[in-house]
Amino acid sequence: MHTSIKRYTTTERSNHWIVAIVFVLAALSGLALFHPAFYFLVHLFGGGPWTRILHPFIGVVMFVFFVVLAAGFWRLNRITPADRQWSKRMGDVMHNRDDNLPEPGKYNAGQKYLFWTMVVSIPLLLISGVVIWQPWFAPFLPVGLQRVAVVVHALAAWIILLGIIVHIYAVIWVKGTLRAMTRGTVSGAWAKHHHRAWYREMTGK
Ligand code: HEM
Secondary structure, three states: OOOEEEOOOHHHHHHHHHHHHHHHHHHHHHHHHHOHHHHHHHHHHOOHHHHHHHHHHHHHHHHHHHHHHHHHHOHHHOOOHHHHHHHHOHHHHHOOOHHHOOOOOOOOHHHHHHHHHHHHHHHHHHHHHHHOOOOOOHHHOOHHHHHHHHHHHHHHHHHHHHHHHHHHHHHHHOOOOHHHHHOOEEEHHHHHHHOHHHHHHHHOO
16 A cells, blocks of 8 residues: 655645745856856846845845744754764765664654754845845944855855755655655655654554
């Protein structure tokens, strides 16, 4: 029998995809402003000045929706001693030997660390972005602070960009994961293999 287990509500999925789409817009407009090699991307946003005007607003929209998303998943991403064990057994993780690993709950340690990477870098982007936001905030703040903020902004952006590449790669790598965020369900076999403690909790088996 092919079982199907509910993993996300429609609200959670809508929120996730809004964050994902807005993240892509923030990343493309940000890269356009970051280096001349990416400058051609300004055409997607109506030219240079519009890219510069829109980018901070896009960032604020992403932050707001991310806060709602993260608030819903916060509790499920707390790091446990079993997660520390799991992290030490990367060889077994990479070779798909899940039977040798502590049973993960709804999220495994890799997903949790990535979640906290997002939770740290997205507010850092917002705070450093506000500091350098012309003409609203930057003119009223010390130039030394703005210099630090520019570096923090670029570093946090690279961290989250790499993090999201890993996030998407993991979704493709672990077959059957994407449907959790498209249909809201996963197969019983997927849950049993990758998130056994959660599987037991959901099915009572
Ligand atoms: C095309 C891009 C993306 C795809 C295909 C994707 C796909 C997915 C999938 C399938 C899940 C469910 C994983 C599971 O339940 O085990 C998920 C979870 C999640 N995604 Fe994405 N995602 C994308 C972009 C993003 C972006 C840009 C963000 C945030 C900036 C994000 C944040 C999250 C969060 C917070 C979770 C819940 C994981 C947790 O709480 O640990 N995703 N994503």
